[in-house]
Amino acid sequence: MDYVSIRVSTLRGDQKINFDAYVKINDKMILYLRRGDSFEGNRLQRLKEKKLKKMFIEPQDEIGYRDYMQKNIELAYDNNSTKDIQTRSEIIQGQQQSNVEDVFDNPELAESYLNAKDAAGKYVQFLVSNAKGLQAVMSIQNTDKSISHHGVSVATLSVALSQKLGLTDTKMIQLLSLGAFLHDYGHHESPIYPRKKTSEMNADELLLYQSHAQEGAKKVQDKKHFDQLVLRIINEHEECADGSGYPRNLTEKQLDPASLIVSTCNNMDKLMTFENLSKEAACKQLMLNSVGKHPLGHIQKLIEVVKTL
Ligand SMILES: [Fe+2]
Ligand SMILES: [Fe+2]
Structure with a gap:
């Protein structure tokens, strides 16, 4: 059979x-x-x-x-x-994660991408209209350190941060969340990450690791169904406001505002998911090590978000 x-x-x-x-x-x-x-x-x-x-x-x-x-x-x-908000959130989180995996497995299929895009819009609506949705989704532990689950977490934080920043363009926020869902496509099928922490990598491995943003974008840039903003986020999510990121050392003015949001939220979730830090420790670390790397307003508002989790 x-x-x-x-x-x-x-x-x-x-x-x-x-x-x-x-x-x-x-x-x-x-x-x-x-x-x-x-x-x-x-x-x-x-x-x-x-x-x-x-x-x-x-x-x-x-x-x-x-x-x-x-x-x-x-x-x-x-x-x-x-149904209680926790059960609803688990189903929704799982569905989003499944959509991310679908696009990762079949980036050439417009159907998978458009399905994820449509679902990203519904997801933003869910978060905006359910005050407890954010906490419920973020309480689901990424125990297997999955890149697709990390994508959903970064998208969730990005939507929350964009709300705190007073952004109201729903179309933009939908694409921002889709870009965040898919930002680490370059890690899909990576032989080293996240199995190995970056602090444990040798020079060659680190180079390979650092190529993921550009390589991820390269693999999908010819796919007509990908939105330009999503491609930019995949390409720019490891860049930092002060030019200390990669691959192109772009600075705040050169980066799309959506990439800046995803970059901040990505760093926060990296600390919580891949470095196993508690939310308190992750907030502290982001404040100590990332001032200048991300706009101060982003760091402060994201810490406010994470403290409510
Ligand atoms: Fe990344
Ligand atoms: Fe990431």
């Missing part, structure tokens, strides 16, 4: 599944969760700890799986839903 792969990140929430979910171990399909069960709590955590990205279903269950996803996402985005 040809099993169909599904993304683990789409299996969040308390809804019962209407399909059997398998894991592949040594080329064998093992039934992991039966129809009628749900992916609450421990079960999902265990899968994450195994860094398992994909599971499998039988081909005849594909329609059932699509129904499950559709229902899940409708429940999650319904502001009148009786």
Whole structure:
């Protein structure tokens, strides 16, 4: 039988599944969760700890799986839903992460990109209209240090920071969040990062690591469906206001304002996710080491955001 792969990140929430979910171990399909069960709590955590990205279903269950996803996402985005904000946020976070993985796996598919773009707009709306959404999404630990989960976290912080900065152009904020979702495309399939911390890399590895922004942008710049602002963010997200970033040592005036926001939020989430710092320690570190690298107003307002998490 040809099993169909599904993304683990789409299996969040308390809804019962209407399909059997398998894991592949040594080329064998093992039934992991039966129809009628749900992916609450421990079960999902265990899968994450195994860094398992994909599971499998039988081909005849594909329609059932699509129904499950559709229902899940409708429940999650319904502001009148009786579901608690944490469950809704987990489903939404998982859906966004799955969209990022889809684009990373198939950047040439306009359909995947446009789906992620449309969902980015819905995501911004969700964050703006649910005061507790930010905390709920950011409370989901990136235990497997996933680049796609990091993308969602950076997008979430970027939307919060843009709100604090008083930005109101919803179209721009949608593209800002899409750019943040996809900013680290250059790390997709990286042989070293994030397995190795930058502080542990040798000179060659560091060079490879530092090429990710430019390389990521290069790989997608010919894809007509990518928006210019998204390409700029991929290219510029490691640049700093004072010219100390890379790849081109651009300064504040040369950078797109959206790239500046993503750059600040990227550094904050790097500290929390990849350097394992508590939010308090990450705020302290950003204040101490990044003054000048990011606009002071960004640092201060982002710290205000993170302190509410
Ligand atoms: Fe990066
Ligand atoms: Fe990043």
